[in-house]
Amino acid sequence: MLTSQLPPSTHPFADIIHRLEQGGSMLPDTEENLMQIIGLYKAYAVPMDFYWRDLLYIAEQVFLDPLPAFKYFLPQEYLDLANHYAGETADLRIWRGYSTAHQELLDFMAKGELKTKIPKLFHHLYHDRINMEFAEECMRAMFWHRNMGGLLEPYMDSEEYKQNADRAIRAYFQGNPIMLGLYRLFPEMFLEQCRQATMYSVLGLFWEVMAPVFFEMSDIYDEGGFKGVPDAMNFLVNGIFAIAGRPIYHRVNIRGEWFDLVPKAKGFTWLYEAAFPYVEAVFYRTSPFRGTKSYNAQAQEVPTDQNDFHYGVLYADKFPVASAGIPPTLLHQDMYHFLPPYLIDYYQKFCRGKDDMLIQLAVSFQRSMYNVTSAVIQAGRAAFLYPLDDPNPRHLLANRAYFEGQLTRFANPKYGMNKAARILAIQSQNYR
Amino acid sequence: MATIVDIAVNNSAFSTLVAAVSAANLVDALQSPGPFTVFAPTNDAFAKLPGGTITTLLQNIPQLSRILTYHVAAGRYYKQDLKGQNCLASLEGSPIDLFITEGEFEVNNATVINADISADNGVIHVIDRVILMRPHWFHPIMNNRLVKA
Numbered sequence: 279m280l281t282s283q284l285p286p287s288t289h290p291f292a293d294i295i296h297r298l299e300q301g302g303s304m305l306p307d308t309e310e311n312l313m314q315i316i317g318l319y320k321a322y323a324v325p326m327d328f329y330w331r332d333l334l335y336i337a338e339q340v341f342l343d344p345l346p347a348f349k350y351f352l353p354q355e356y357l358d359l360a361n362h363y364a365g366e367t368a369d370l371r372i373w374r375g376y377s378t379a380h381q382e383l384l385d386f387m388a389k390g391e392l393k394t395k396i397p398k399l400f401h402h403l404y405h406d407r408i409n410m411e412f413a414e415e416c417m418r419a420m421f422w423h424r425n426m427g428g429l430l431e432p433y434m435d436s437e438e439y440k441q442n443a444d445r446a447i448r449a450y451f452q453g454n455p456i457m458l459g460l461y462r463l464f465p466e467m468f469l470e471q472c473r474q475a476t477m478y479s480v481l482g483l484f485w486e487v488m489a490p491v492f493f494e495m496s497d498i499y500d501e502g503g504f505k506g507v508p509d510a511m512n513f514l515v516n517g518i519f520a521i522a523g524r525p526i527y528h529r530v531n532i533r534g535e536w537f538d539l540v541p542k543a544k545g546f547t548w549l550y551e552a553a554f555p556y557v558e559a560v561f562y563r564t565s566p567f568r569g570t571k572s573y574n575a576q577a578q579e580v581p582t583d584q585n586d587f588h589y590g591v592l593y594a595d596k597f598p599v600a601s602a603g604i605p606p607t608l609l610h611q612d613m614y615h616f617l618p619p620y621l622i623d624y625y626q627k628f629c630r631g632k633d634d635m636l637i638q639l640a641v642s643f644q645r646s647m648y649n650v651t652s653a654v655i656q657a658g659r660a661a662f663l664y665p666l667d668d669p670n671p672r673h674l675l676a677n678r679a680y681f682e683g684q685l686t687r688f689a690n691p692k693y694g695m696n697k698a699a700r701i702l703a704i705q706s707q708n709y710r
Numbered sequence: 711m712a713t714i715v716d717i718a719v720n721n722s723a724f725s726t727l728v729a730a731v732s733a734a735n736l737v738d739a740l741q742s743p744g745p746f747t748v749f750a751p752t753n754d755a756f757a758k759l760p761g762g763t764i765t766t767l768l769q770n771i772p773q774l775s776r777i778l779t780y781h782v783a784a785g786r787y788y789k790q791d792l793k794g795q796n797c798l799a800s801l802e803g804s805p806i807d808l809f810i811t812e813g814e815f816e817v818n819n820a821t822v823i824n825a826d827i828s829a830d831n832g833v834i835h836v837i838d839r840v841i842l843m844r845p846h847w848f849h850p851i852m853n854n855r856l857v858k859a
Contacts, residue, residue: 369766369769370762370765370766370769426847427845427846427847428845429803515760516760516761516762519759519760519762519763520760520763520765520766521762521766522763522766523763523766523767523770523773523774523777524766524770524773525770525772542770543772545772545773545775545776546773547773547776550845554845558847658848661842662818662819662842662844662848663819664819673819676852679852679853680851680852682854683850683851683852683853683854683855684851686854686855687854
């Protein structure tokens with residue numbers, strides 16, 4: 279490896295920097311890590327198959343419904359919606375399986391954790407269902423943080439978007455003088471609701487890709503196809519490149535007619551307008567969670583600059599607060615239903631066994647997201663910088679500055695970010 | 711003299727680029743008087759992209775044309791004209807970073823392997839890698855030095 283041309287890094291995370299320079303991940307390459315992250319990708323992909331479908335349903339059909347009580351009741355049409363990256367009809371076949379909703383998801387939706395077939399409404403009220411609140415929290419994080427790159431954000435403030443939204447609002451509330459009257463009084467509020475619906479669509483289109491990626495990774499692992507953590511990371515890197523140009527758009531169906539809020543023709547892409555903002559908003563930032571832990575804003579425990587927010591999964595204390603926000607207990611609860619058998623056996627061996635499974639899987643999930651973040655960092659390096667074996671030392675130094683710059687975020691003492699980051703914890707197998 | 715498009719069409723090393731420009735309906739634009747500065751990736755440059763990248767872009771023309779217009783700047787800029795500048799605005803809107811010394815000419819992470827090919831309506835610099843827009847957070851990350859406790 280030509281990185282030996284450079285002197286060793288003096289960064290506090292030098293070992294991890296050197297590993298990245300050799301094509302590795304922030305997560306150490308061990309069999310145990312590989313098993314945990316792939317098992318979690320599988321457990322994540324099943325609820326994600328619901329999330330993306332419901333996010334698109336809300337963006338395209340529920341749209342501005344002022345009382346969207348049934349927005350989590352996914353109609354058959356959206357369960358049958360063909361994923362563009364799975365099955366035989368795929369634009370690009372990432373998962374070799376099928377394009378409609380995953381069978382394990384359908385089985386769970388029918389009977390829930392109760393394992394009893396009762397009307398959907400009762401499953402819903404008993405909270406025995408897929409927790410869309412988590413998906414919406416991610417959407418809100420992307421919507422709220424903003425300014426994370428890409429052209430969608432300036433577009434949502436443009437005159438063109440406002441006109442598109444205006445047409446859709448008028449069509450949606452046609453024949454409803456009360457809502458149209460409110461629109462006249464508070465146009466900005468309606469416009470902001472349209473922007474939120476656009477973010478539903480963005481996240482839905484983003485996850486439509488990730489679900490088949492994770493299903494395929496799980497299948498490859500089951501077939502013995504991954505030799506280690508770097509293989510799993512490189513599969514993600516290649517997937518990111520393959521899908522980079524996927525269009526990001528938002529359209530609304532109003533009485534059978536499609537209205538474009540963000541047309542495909544704007545040229546917005548999966549990588550720039552969805553993936554990078556998603557990673558920044560959800561993995562790094564999100565927002566201080568409401569639960570048993572309090573933050574004192576007057577004591578400057580909450581950053582005044584949103585760029586310094588550090589409540590994402592990479593910093594999460596895996597404490598069961600039962601909320602949709604980070605550490606996302608609701609997501610953990612969703613993944614708990616779809617764990618592969620090898621992970622259930624594994625979790626029973628440690629800590630408090632089955633009683634402790636939600637926390638153990640949360641920590642595995644954190645490891646798996648450090649691996650996804652590593653894939654995004656390596657993809658960024660490949661897209662914007664140089665190959666790892668580049669013969670030019672100046673290029674290798676640029677790669678190093680990039681890796682160090684990324685990892686410095688986890689070493690920042692401001693607001694105790696360095697203590698919150700779990701990058702050192704995941705280096706050891708004893709963190710569980 | 712020939713136009714930018716004529717030069718590319720007559721060189722087999724640009725067949726992927728020509729196919730992409732045709733698919734994106736940008737031929738007429740690049741035949742117009744311009745002038746333009748085009749950073750033209752060779753077939754080998756396109757081949758460096760991981761599998762599937764081009765397939766997805768060819769299925770989505772507006773997205774393909776956005777990537778292609780990132781390789782074009784308005785105006786005729788020879789290497790000599792760009793010396794001392796560290797970036798150039800692309801037609802896509804994002805800046806292209808420049809690194810120019812006596813012996814080196816780089817744009818973003820690509821190396822110019824053949825500079826200053828004159829055309830009727832501009833100039834072509836041949837590059838060894840497809841360049842992708844660097845997001846606004848890229849430079850802050852590159853300069854994100856350690857914060858002392």
